[in-house]
Amino acid sequence: MKGALLVNLGSPDSPEPKDVKKYLGEFLMDERVIDIPLVARTALVKGIILNTRPKASAAAYKKIWWDEGSPLIVLSERLKDKVQEETSLPVALAMRYGSMTIKKGLQELVDKGCDEVFLIPLYPQFAMATTETILVLAEELREEFFPNLKIDSLPPFYNNPDYISILANSIKNELKGKDYEYLLFSYHGVPERHIKKSDVTQSHCKIDGSCCATPSKAHEFCYRHQCLEVTRLVAEYLELKPDTYSTSFQSRLGFDPWLQPYTDRTIERLGKKGIKTMAIATPAFVSDCLETLEEIAMEGEEIFHEMGGKEFTTIPCLNTNKDWVTFLANKINNWSKNGVEA
Template sequence: MNKKGVLLVNLGSPESPEPKDVKKYLGEFLMDERVIDVPLWARTLLVKGIVLNTRPKASAAAYKKIWWEDGSPLIVLSEQLQEKVQEYTEFPVALAMRYGSMTIKKGLQELVDKGVEEVFLIPLYPQFAMATTETILVLAEDIRKESFPDLKIDSLPAFYNNPEYISVLANAIKDDLKHKKHDYLLFSYHGVPERHIRKSDITKSHCTIDGSCCKTPSPAHEFCYRHQCLEVTRLVAEELKLEKDTYSTSFQSRLGFDQWLLPYTDRTIERLGKSGVENMAIVTPAFVSDCLETLEEIAMEGEELFQEVGGKEFSTIPCLNTNKDWVALLAQWINEWALAPIKA
């Protein structure tokens, strides 16, 4: 039998919270054609002509607020996850990032050096999106063809509606909320431009983003980020038996002037605070590891905004990180894959 191995892949992080390292990281990230999907000349003008001349200092200041003594929280938590998953499986588990110095090529090389011939690539994103899962899979295949032509790669599909994942997520939320005062739960997902949803529509006709398409069964849902986010909220709400008016979904972060998925998280927090919600909790199921978007944008900026409009208690629910049930589930998926023949 061919020797098998696993590559966990997350987003990435700057080498440090200093502006020069943040600028380098943002340049690689934002020049990805699946992140900012406009013609190269326009992307270059926007990123190198505007963003990289204005944003690195502010982003560096944000990173400094959440940076740990051991380094980037995303990297540290991902490394801890890798180590714990390795304890549950006999197959070598490597870690890579889509952007930054911990490259996918290095991760694959690490496995190949251990004699691995078949790789189970696991994008650490519950939902499929052009700017997350797709860019990882496309780059991994390009690297395989160029540097590891004899290597076989299989990948874990989006697991947003996997019953075991939903159970793990719901239980983690439930356990955390036992210690927090709240009367409203907001599910906040990272935002994407609406055009990404339409581009990912394999039917080329289903995704109208009109409030009904995500609820109407369609093959398009296999790659529809919006549908998959809404499904996570629905399934977790059912698992936790949440009452109708005590939770909702929103989308955080946006760039440029294009229409991004609605409603926006910051405006939702503001609306809830003004409408009389005094105690709210927020969970971020688009991420499995805490990072800048959860630790600074949500936990810090979100709390400040909520209290400015009259809210009282604002609490954030950690990502799954190294939750023991999450670790065990990842290892279970790995071990199940290893028992089945890999696809050519």
């Protein structure tokens, strides 16, 4: 019997500092998130970050927390329920970090009789800290707890024409009837070293402004290329003029160089430049979460207004968009019939 497991990032159990600290500890100790030697990572995370950041992060979570719980969890559960309505295969939901573990998700499907699972990382683009860490953990769990289980996974779908049209139309519909001068595509940032570590050619990625536009096998695992490609394809679909949109990266941590340009500084620059009305989309996320609801919709808007901007529109993630639901259901149904697509 076959089943599907949707996997998103995760969330603290509550916006209280103790729960946020527990969640951040698990998240930041992942060697694919902070990819430095264990001793140094432990000193950084447990010695510094977990003694300073949980209180501030908890305050941020409290700003966006819903009565039903974490927006990311609630929206992911709604998505799972909607997808279930469009497929006869059992569908479960898990998170890479937090109490809704991948092990629990796999166990739920196994308990329903599944011996084959289609793992769907809810990330359009590949990254060490998202897709890769999910796939690696799932395989470790399979070997240790579910040796008779077969697991296939959905490849990154950043350039899938159906996905691009769904994303582009969601942006178009949200901006219908609204005046805006500039559209910013903001993606979650990663350290530059992650890009070079993911380069299967060990030579292509230079992060120099040209390598992402030069065809290479490296692009299969290059987060930067895949983000830029989403922007390019959506802009092409929407027929945007070159000087009315751009790409930026948010949520950096520490002092090492991360992908640039940074979103907060880009918003500041646009305001100083005299842009009065702007919109911002966040295509690295499929469900609204702390990074979209607080960092962009609250902090980003505040920066824009401080720089003289007037209208700041945050475009919601796909969440439970009907076409997005159908896209995922079709992937599951096609896998059930034909196996994993190339």
